Amino acid sequence: MSEEVVLLDFWPSPFGMRVRIALAEKGIQYEYQEEDLRNKSDLLLKMNPIHKKIPVLIHRGKPVCESLIQVQYIDEVWHDKSPLIPSDPYQRANARFWADFVDKKIYEIGTKIWTTKGEEQAAAKKEFIESLKLLEGELGDKPYFGGDNLGYVDVALLPFYSWFYAYEKCGNFTIEEECPKLIAWAKRCLQKESVAKSLPDQEKVYGFVLQLKKAFGIE
Amino acid sequence: MAAEEVKLLKTWSSRFGLRVVWALKLKGIQYDAIDEDLSNKSALLLQYNPVYKKVPVLVHNGKPISESLVILEYIDETWKQNPILPEDPLEKARERFWAKFNDEKLLPSIWGAFTKEGKEREEAIAAAVENLKFVEEELKGKKFFGGEKIGLADLAFGWLAYLICVFDEVTGFKIVDERYPLLLAWMQEFSQLPIAKDNCPPHDKLVIKYQALYEKLHPAK
Numbered sequence A: 001m002s003e004e005v006v007l008l009d010f011w012p013s014p015f016g017m018r019v020r021i022a023l024a025e026k027g028i029q030y031e032y033q034e035e036d037l038r039n040k041s042d043l044l045l046k047m048n049p050i051h052k053k054i055p056v057l058i059h060r061g062k063p064v065c066e067s068l069i070q071v072q073y074i075d076e077v078w079h080d081k082s083p084l085i086p087s088d089p090y091q092r093a094n095a096r097f098w099a100d101f102v103d104k105k106i107y108e109i110g111t112k113i114w115t116t117k118g119e120e121q122a123a124a125k126k127e128f129i130e131s132l133k134l135l136e137g138e139l140g141d142k143p144y145f146g147g148d149n150l151g152y153v154d155v156a157l158l159p160f161y162s163w164f165y166a167y168e169k170c171g172n173f174t175i176e177e178e179c180p181k182l183i184a185w186a187k188r189c190l191q192k193e194s195v196a197k198s199l200p201d202q203e204k205v206y207g208f209v210l211q212l213k214k215a216f217g218i219e
Numbered sequence B: 001m002a003a004e005e006v007k008l009l010k011t012w013s014s015r016f017g018l019r020v021v022w023a024l025k026l027k028g029i030q031y032d033a034i035d036e037d038l039s040n041k042s043a044l045l046l047q048y049n050p051v052y053k054k055v056p057v058l059v060h061n062g063k064p065i066s067e068s069l070v071i072l073e074y075i076d077e078t079w080k081q082n083p084i085l086p087e088d089p090l091e092k093a094r095e096r097f098w099a100k101f102n103d104e105k106l107l108p109s110i111w112g113a114f115t116k117e118g119k120e121r122e123e124a125i126a127a128a129v130e131n132l133k134f135v136e137e138e139l140k141g142k143k144f145f146g147g148e149k150i151g152l153a154d155l156a157f158g159w160l161a162y163l164i165c166v167f168d169e170v171t172g173f174k175i176v177d178e179r180y181p182l183l184l185a186w187m188q189e190f191s192q193l194p195i196a197k198d199n200c201p202p203h204d205k206l207v208i209k210y211q212a213l214y215e216k217l218h219p220a221k
Helices: A014-025 A042-047 A067-077 A089-115 A118-139 A152-171 A180-190 A202-216 B015-026 B043-048 B068-078 B089-115 B118-138 B152-157 B159-171 B181-192 B203-217
Strands: A005-009 A031-034 A056-059 A062-065 B006-010 B032-035 B057-060 B063-066
Touching (some): A005 A042, A014 A067, A062 A067, A062 B089, A067 B089, A089 B068, A118 A152, B006 B043, B015 B068, B063 B068, B068 B152, B089 B118, B089 B203, B159 B203
Parallel strands (some): A005 A031
16 A cells, blocks of 8 residues: 655645654655645645645545654554653553643744734743743753654644744844753754754745735734 | 542543543443532642643543543543444544544634634534535445444534424524435434433533623623
8 A cells, every 4th residue: 555645735834844854754755735725635635634734634535634644654554663752551641641731822923923012922922931941840841742753742732933033033132142042942952953954944934924924914 | 349430520521531531431331420610729739731621631640631532542442342433443433534533623713603703603504514515425324434333423412312402492593404314314313312411511501602792692682
């Protein structure tokens, strides 16, 4: 049976990046298909009729949607290489909790930083830093959230690092000043090929954000 | 064998706490229920869930787990009888997708229809109608979301089986109507399960609670 793996994605999407990292960590060959979100392909609409969003992972013709669900799927199917999720139930629950925290906090609050101004933006920056500090607490002295190797929480959080420069420019603040440990962690992860080839350049993401701001009339 | 100590911090009406109760009952796990007063959170809750300070929290042999879907997967992996997730990764992904769909789309849209007013309410109702259509479609040819037996998605959607009728009564507006015969049939089946029948908050008490909330949110003009 063909192991054909297709990823419908959009280059600046942090959710797509998670799947790219997971596939790269496992050494899985796949076909990458860039979507134009203003003109979604028939394949995307067929494979994700409910959300009509990327990323969509298609394995042996069957779609899996939602990035963290995709990462877990990849980890379960290709379980013999570079495990991302711990085997102990309590550690698994802890990993799922923090990946879910990233989902609930980082993306939405980060978006507020580049889409708002004044008091709203200030509040978003504050909450963003607080959330990163909680993540720093969880990281502790470990090189990675996964311990000695890249794990589920690392994969969940890393993509947002490629958006940090955009958040900093739009919010006029420095993340490294407040969260040096987290920046050190991200740079450590970027030394891995699976991560480096999955994340776009931060300046390129900033350029994209500026385009979006112009398109939506956000100052 | 060492004694297992299982505690569940919840409230009497928490729909997220209730799905954990159902899972524990399904697997026949003995536990101590600790009902919290959310207006006066206990030191225990603040200690066990410092990040969100919310219920439910499962405490297993002194170790806390928060977030209901995380708790459900933990329970399934720790106690193997009556599994709520299948072995097959694709089927597992499907269960997780629908549990997430309930939590992020369906529940918030129905809750919005209950709590909001004016244009926001209209938008919430429109979203709920769209979401309910997808759920109805998913139930085609199945008794439960999990197939012949209930699974993670059923536990996530389970709140519909006992709370929708409360919302109907309080608002005078039926959101899950005859457009969704499969969902209505599922709600019946689910509510007849022993775990649901014996472990749902009392209907009258729920009506009082949500009536009071509704009046507070929509003061009579």
